[in-house]
Amino acid sequence: MGEIQSELTWEKMKEEEEKEEIEAQVEIWKYIFGFVELSVIKCAIQLGIADAIENHKKPISLLELSSTLKCDSSYLNRIMRFLVHRKIFKTISTNYDNYPSYVQTPLSRRLIRNGEQSMTAFLLLESSHVMVAPWLSLSDRILVNGNPSFKKVHGEDIWRYAASNLDHSNLINDAMACDAKVVVPAIVEGCSELFDGVGSLVDVGGGNGTTLSILVKAFPWIQGTNFDLPHVIDVALKYDGIQHVVGDMFTSIPKADAIFFKCMQWVLHDWGDEECIKILKNCKEAIPKENGKVIIVDVVIEEEREKHNKYEDVRLMLDMVMMAHTNIGKERTLKEWEHVIHMAGFNTITVKSINAVQSVIVASC
Numbered sequence: 001m002g003e004i005q006s007e008l009t010w011e012k013m014k015e016e017e018e019k020e021e022i023e024a025q026v027e028i029w030k031y032i033f034g035f036v037e038l039s040v041i042k043c044a045i046q047l048g049i050a051d052a053i054e055n056h057k058k059p060i061s062l063l064e065l066s067s068t069l070k071c072d073s074s075y076l077n078r079i080m081r082f083l084v085h086r087k088i089f090k091t092i093s094t095n096y097d098n099y100p101s102y103v104q105t106p107l108s109r110r111l112i113r114n115g116e117q118s119m120t121a122f123l124l125l126e127s128s129h130v131m132v133a134p135w136l137s138l139s140d141r142i143l144v145n146g147n148p149s150f151k152k153v154h155g156e157d158i159w160r161y162a163a164s165n166l167d168h169s170n171l172i173n174d175a176m177a178c179d180a181k182v183v184v185p186a187i188v189e190g191c192s193e194l195f196d197g198v199g200s201l202v203d204v205g206g207g208n209g210t211t212l213s214i215l216v217k218a219f220p221w222i223q224g225t226n227f228d229l230p231h232v233i234d235v236a237l238k239y240d241g242i243q244h245v246v247g248d249m250f251t252s253i254p255k256a257d258a259i260f261f262k263c264m265q266w267v268l269h270d271w272g273d274e275e276c277i278k279i280l281k282n283c284k285e286a287i288p289k290e291n292g293k294v295i296i297v298d299v300v301i302e303e304e305r306e307k308h309n310k311y312e313d314v315r316l317m318l319d320m321v322m323m324a325h326t327n328i329g330k331e332r333t334l335k336e337w338e339h340v341i342h343m344a345g346f347n348t349i350t351v352k353s354i355n356a357v358q359s360v361i362v363a364s365c
Helices: 002-032 034-047 049-056 062-069 073-085 120-126 129-142 149-154 158-164 166-190 210-218 273-286 312-325 334-343
Strands: 090-092 101-103 200-204 223-228 242-246 258-262 293-298 348-353 359-364
Touching: 002 034, 034 049, 034 073, 034 120, 049 062, 049 073, 062 073, 062 101, 120 129, 120 166, 129 149, 129 312, 149 158, 149 312, 158 166, 166 210, 166 258, 200 210, 200 273, 210 223, 210 242, 210 258, 273 293, 273 334, 334 348, 334 359
Parallel strands: 200 223, 200 258, 223 242, 258 293
Antiparallel strands: 090 101, 293 359, 348 359
């Protein structure tokens, strides 16, 4: 009986291996040409395809689209065929010029440059030659005593590079702002109680002030301080209820009822544990001992794979981004977050999920 069961198990294993082999024949091509999707979507943004369809106010034919964009219709047809296959745009059948007409999807609306849910600035940042080049040296980062990929390619870390290359700094600020427009409303909706009784709030590494502007609008009793490096504050936008302050989070942080950090603004996940502990200790000095708190909006990597979250794949990709674009940054598991927060002197940690890649971590004394 045991031999028969063993034979059945062996046959099942062989069937699984054959199935995996067939899948591998297809899957490997996705990795060989993995850059194609990014390049074509960037092309669509640069051409303004989603904007043109949105502005047309009705289904648009290929000829109408090519005329609007001043594109060669045969090339544009091939681009659109690819994007429709990826379900970025949809087609509907018409009798006009023997081609289908195009309409938007929830995904394509995120490619509208100034749309409410636009992610174009983020995509343009990550597809820039500055950010793509370090990926080609990722293996050097992994080696013992390896060199940071970004620094190897550009000769300095990403912050010094941004400080001396303002066009790239602006790309970063725009990308962080577009992420804020998606994430911060999810925080307002899911964690509004965190801001009860908070009269003053410092956004550390707040970029151009977009994140804080959304929070102050939602909670008008808050006096906001946008705290960042000089070259960032120089181009920060003016908002009612917000002051912009230049400084270095490794030295000190302005005093307030609460301190705010948001992932994608190149703050805590860009640094190693030692640096994070130093920053968080400065936060502890800046808030009241009785009821002060630090609100961290950042990625929490799932430690149990069976509890797969819909955003977990993005979180793991972001961890690779940290490896390619920072010297010592990383995404953290809950245990790793607890370690750096406790080492900074905080006693209480609570974590709340929101409808975003990030979670909300609150540290208090």
